[in-house]
Amino acid sequence: MLVRLADERATGVLVRDHGALYLADGQVVHAEAPDAPGLDVLLTAGGRLRPDSWADAVAQAGSRRQVARFLVDSGQVAGGELEICHLGALFDAAYFALAPGSGPTRFRYGVAHWIGRVRPVPTQVVEREARRRSRLLDAVWPHPAVDTAPVVPHPRCAGRALSPRRQALLDLADGVRTPAAIARELGRPAFNTLIEVRRLAADGLIETPGENRAPDDPGPPPEAFEPPSVLDSALLRRLRDALEATL
Numbered sequence: 001m002l003v004r005l006a007d008e009r010a011t012g013v014l015v016r017d018h019g020a021l022y023l024a025d026g027q028v029v030h031a032e033a034p035d036a037p038g039l040d041v042l043l044t045a046g047g048r049l050r051p052d053s054w055a056d057a058v059a060q061a062g063s064r065r066q067v068a069r070f071l072v073d074s075g076q077v078a079g080g081e082l083e084i085c086h087l088g089a090l091f092d093a094a095y096f097a098l099a100p101g102s103g104p105t106r107f108r109y110g111v112a113h114w115i116g117r118v119r120p121v122p123t124q125v126v127e128r129e130a131r132r133r134s135r136l137l138d139a140v141w142p143h144p145a146v147d148t149a150p151v152v153p154h155p156r157c158a159g160r161a162l163s164p165r166r167q168a169l170l171d172l173a174d175g176v177r178t179p180a181a182i183a184r185e186l187g188r189p190a191f192n193t194l195i196e197v198r199r200l201a202a203d204g205l206i207e208t209p210g211e212n213r214a215p216d217d218p219g220p221p222p223e224a225f226e227p228p229s230v231l232d233s234a235l236l237r238r239l240r241d242a243l244e245a246t247l
Contacts, residue, residue, distance in 0.1 A: 019097025027120035031093035035180035045187020141198035
C-alpha cells in the first residue's frame with residue numbers, strides 16, 4: 001500500500017497497528033507511534049525548548065498546522081536543529097509503524113498533521129531505514145521480546161561500574177517500566193533505548209524473557225566501546241544531505 005500511495009503522490013495518514021505515517025504528495029512528512037517519544041519530548045527533555053514554549057506553539061499554530069514553522073520563525077529553535085530532531089522522531093516512529101502487525105492498514109486521504117511539513121522523506125528511504133534498524137537490533141541480541149517486556153536488572157548489575165548512559169537507563173529499570181516507558185522518561189529516542197536494552201541483555205545485565213542462563217554464567221563480555229549519542233545526529237545530517245541532493 002505504501003508503494004502505491006507513493007506512486008499516486010497521495011496525501012493523508014496511513015494508520016497501522018503500531019503507529020501512523022503522514023504523507024504529503026507521496027512522501028512521508030511525519031510519523032507517530034505510542035512507543036516512540038514525539039518531537040515535543042525530544043525537544044523539551046533535552047533542554048532545547050521549554051515545555052510551556054512548546055504548548056504555546058501548539059496553541060498559536062496548531063490549528064494552522066504550522067507548529068514547526070512557528071518554532072523556527074519565532075527564533076525558539078534553529079531550522080537545521082529542528083530538521084534533525086524531526087527526522088530522528090520520524091524514523092523512530094516509522095520503525096514501529098512499519099513493524100509487522102495483524103490489524104488492518106487504513107489510509108485516510110486529505111489528513112495533515114498539526115506539526116506541519118519539515119523535511120519530506122521518500123517512502124523508500126523510510127522503509128529502508130526501518131529494515132536496517134531491525135537488522136541492527138537482531139545483530140546485537142536476537143531476542144525481540146526484550147523490546148516490549150518490563151526491564152528487569154540482573155543481580156550481577158549490583159556494584160558494577162557502568163557508563164552514565166547505561167546507569168541512567170538501569171536506574172529506571174524497576175521491573176515495571178518497558179523500554180518505551182524508559183525512553184520517554186529519559187527523553188531519548190526509542191530506538192536508541194532499544195539498542196541499549198539489547199546490549200544490556202546481551203551482556204547479561206538485564207533479564208531476557210524466556211531465556212534461562214545458568215546462575216554462574218557471567219554472560220558475554222561487556223562491549224569495549226559504546227557509540228556516543230552524537231553519532232545519531234551525524235547519521236541524520238547525512239540523511240538530510242542525501243535528501244537535499246535528490247531535490
